[in-house]
Amino acid sequence: xxxxxxxxxxxxxxxxxxxxxxxxxxxxxxxxxxxxxxxxxxxxxxxxxxxxxxxxxxxxxxxxxxxxxxxxxxxxxxxxxxxxxxxxxxxxxxxxxxxxxxxxxxxxxxxxxxxxxxxxxxxxxxxxxxxxxxxxxxxxxxxxxxxxxxxxxxxxxxxxxxxxxxxxxxxxxxxxxxxxxxxxxxxxxxxxxxxxxxxxxxxxxxxxxxxxxxxxxxxxxxxxxxxxxxxxxxxxxxxxxxxxxxxxxxxxxxxxxxxxxxxxxxxxxxxxxxxxxxxxxxxxxxxxxxxxxxxxxxxxxxxxxxxxxxxxxxxxxxxxxxxxxxxxxxxxxxxxxxxxxxxxxxxxxxxxxxxxxxxxxxxxxxxxxxxxxxxxxxxxxxxxxxxxxxxxxxxxxxxxxxxxxxxxxxxxxxxxxxxxxxxxxxxxxxxxxxxxxxxxxxxxxxxxxxxxxxxxxxxxxxxxxxxxxxxxxxxxxxxxxxxxxxxx
Amino acid sequence: xxxxxxxxxxxxxxxxxxxxxxxxxxxxxxxxxxxxxxxxxxxxxxxxxxxxxxxxxxxxxxxxxxxxxxxxxxxxxxxxxxxxxxxxxxxxxxxxxxxxxxxxxxxxxxxxxxxxxxxxxxxxxxxxxxxxxxxxxxxxxxxxxx
Numbered sequence: 001x002x003x004x005x006x007x008x009x010x011x012x013x014x015x016x017x018x019x020x021x022x023x024x025x026x027x028x029x030x031x032x033x034x035x036x037x038x039x040x041x042x043x044x045x046x047x048x049x050x051x052x053x054x055x056x057x058x059x060x061x062x063x064x065x066x067x068x069x070x071x072x073x074x075x076x077x078x079x080x081x082x083x084x085x086x087x088x089x090x091x092x093x094x095x096x097x098x099x100x101x102x103x104x105x106x107x108x109x110x111x112x113x114x115x116x117x118x119x120x121x122x123x124x125x126x127x128x129x130x131x132x133x134x135x136x137x138x139x140x141x142x143x144x145x146x147x148x149x150x151x152x153x154x155x156x157x158x159x160x161x162x163x164x165x166x167x168x169x170x171x172x173x174x175x176x177x178x179x180x181x182x183x184x185x186x187x188x189x190x191x192x193x194x195x196x197x198x199x200x201x202x203x204x205x206x207x208x209x210x211x212x213x214x215x216x217x218x219x220x221x222x223x224x225x226x227x228x229x230x231x232x233x234x235x236x237x238x239x240x241x242x243x244x245x246x247x248x249x250x251x252x253x254x255x256x257x258x259x260x261x262x263x264x265x266x267x268x269x270x271x272x273x274x275x276x277x278x279x280x281x282x283x284x285x286x287x288x289x290x291x292x293x294x295x296x297x298x299x300x301x302x303x304x305x306x307x308x309x310x311x312x313x314x315x316x317x318x319x320x321x322x323x324x325x326x327x328x329x330x331x332x333x334x335x336x337x338x339x340x341x342x343x344x345x346x347x348x349x350x351x352x353x354x355x356x357x358x359x360x361x362x363x364x365x366x367x368x369x370x371x372x373x374x375x376x377x378x379x380x381x382x383x384x385x386x387x388x389x390x391x392x393x394x395x396x397x398x399x400x401x402x403x404x405x406x407x408x409x410x411x412x413x414x415x416x417x418x419x420x421x422x423x424x425x426x427x428x429x430x431x432x433x434x435x436x437x438x439x440x441x442x443x444x445x446x447x448x449x450x451x452x453x454x455x456x457x458x459x460x461x462x463x464x465x466x467x468x469x470x471x472x473x474x475x476x477x478x479x480x481x482x483x484x485x486x487x488x
Numbered sequence: 489x490x491x492x493x494x495x496x497x498x499x500x501x502x503x504x505x506x507x508x509x510x511x512x513x514x515x516x517x518x519x520x521x522x523x524x525x526x527x528x529x530x531x532x533x534x535x536x537x538x539x540x541x542x543x544x545x546x547x548x549x550x551x552x553x554x555x556x557x558x559x560x561x562x563x564x565x566x567x568x569x570x571x572x573x574x575x576x577x578x579x580x581x582x583x584x585x586x587x588x589x590x591x592x593x594x595x596x597x598x599x600x601x602x603x604x605x606x607x608x609x610x611x612x613x614x615x616x617x618x619x620x621x622x623x624x625x626x627x628x629x630x631x632x633x634x
Contacts, residue, residue: 100621136589
């Protein structure tokens with residue numbers, strides 16, 4: 001008697017794997033060896049005793065009978081009734097077990113049979129490799145491509161892998177929010193290394209304003225707008241192995257186009273969202289969180305005991321810098337435009353909020369640091385605050401210009417720079433996130449800080465996607481605090 | 489009666505993992521929660537019916553009896569005779585199965601027992617996570633990742 005055993009671990013929850021495998025008539029949809037399958041006499045495929053009739057790609061005909069099926073033990077047992085290959089007294093058992101450590105599935109597939117003398121090895125290899133091992137690989141691919149989430153083939157032709165229609169916020173010409181329209185767009189199926197996402201929420205950031213104004217030439221109108229979003233994966237390309245249809249993912253870089261209901265984009269730009277974090281939170285957090293991550297850990301390595309100055313300390317990035325900087329043990333000084341915003345900054349970890357409507361804050365910073373100034377400035381303001389920012393820095397301080405809501409910072413006079421031995425950085429997020437491995441590490445840091453409660457996101461400002469223009473106006477009004485999200 | 493089931497994948501062949509864990513007196517070698525262990529009455533540790541008597545790092549003493557041991561199935565079953573947890577009719581099974589795809593090991597550790605009223609969740613968690621998953625985590629780090 002021959003006994004063939006093969007087993008594998010499938011990176012999907014057991015319920016999802018079992019839903020495919022319990023269907024005794026599913027193989028022609030996922031197993032490459034099976035060309036055609038039907039259940040004889042119109043019986044249901046979970047009717048114990050039913051007979052399936054296979055035609056394999058090599059022409060072999062096989063009739064197999066389901067002899068046991070257990071949804072509680074995830075077991076299916078079947079035997080061959082007759083076949084054009086000499087597998088005699090063939091009985092196979094397929095069993096799934098949950099891998100609780102990681103929510104994966106262990107799949108065990110075993111059979112016993114007799115063969116004509118001399119053909120033992122050949123037929124054992126055919127069953128073990130040609131059917132079982134090929135089946136493991138094929139099912140992985142089937143799940144990856146969302147094959148189990150599509151309707152049965154008879155009804156699927158229209159949508160399977162095809163183009164879909166979504167809607168998106170388009171920039172008609174460079175300018176303000178009046179240049180935005182809400183239009184239908186065609187969303188292509190994912191290429192080999194792409195994913196297609198049904199988007200749930202998108203985050204609004206100041207970079208969207210710069211792009212709309214044409215200050216960052218990242219698009220040429222007409223073009224879709226938006227840098228970050230979160231949503232559920234619909235389908236993935238053949239070479240995508242680390243995300244599956246149904247996964248919640250987010251992204252915050254790459255080409256603009258995030259203000260859309262559907263999006264196809266390169267898989268290495270998306271990051272998985274851990275369970276416990278919803279799509280709006282992820283969309284409101286990722287871009288600003290990644291910004292805070294690289295500013296505090298990469299452009300500057302913030303150490304406990306340092307004094308930092310955060311401009312717009314009640315804004316989206318500002319509140320994250322206050323929360324995270326405080327957590328790292330720094331003394332946090334922040335500039336804000338109103339008493340209300342000072343309260344928000346303080347609630348987010350800012351030790352010394354400085355209220356100034358006209359960007360004069362250096363005297364207050366000096367007073368708060370006994371005349372010394374700060375070790376590092378996270379400057380998203382730029383030109384109108386330039387002089388005061390310079391005055392606020394301590395000798396050998398680090399000036400990090402990562403935004404310019406009041407206009408671009410002029411080149412710093414070398415004489416002024418050497419007068420304090422200042423270090424000046426002009427970092428751009430995308431240079432830190434263009435390495436997919438580093439992007440995932442950074443995103444994991446951000447989500448971990450969110451889960452630990454270090455980063456807290458305020459979802460007070462929510463707009464429907466079609467009202468993106470109003471959201472951009474609100475961002476520029478200096479009347480908002482925290483994050484702004486669009487929902488689909 | 490409640491059931492606790494924990495499973496994991498160890499990145500080593502089942503033979504190697506089994507050789508590391510089959511010793512019924514060997515928990516201190518691989519489980520971080522166990523401080524020391526002995527077999528009562530000088531019995532061999534693979535004699536069915538033998539009793540291991542071990543100390544937890546946090547101080548408690550547990551006595552467990554080996555009910556079955558199979559080198560063929562990579563499986564052992566044992567019951568608790570005495571423990572500070574207050575469980576009754578506790579029977580646990582530790583079992584390994586080869587994963588032919590990648591030559592790894594699927595490890596399962598399960599238990600059935602009667603908990604004191606109101607302690608169901610706490611005990612299910614402390615056994616499933618604190619004992620079983622902690623043991624698997626230790627095996628995963630011992631055998632490393634390939």
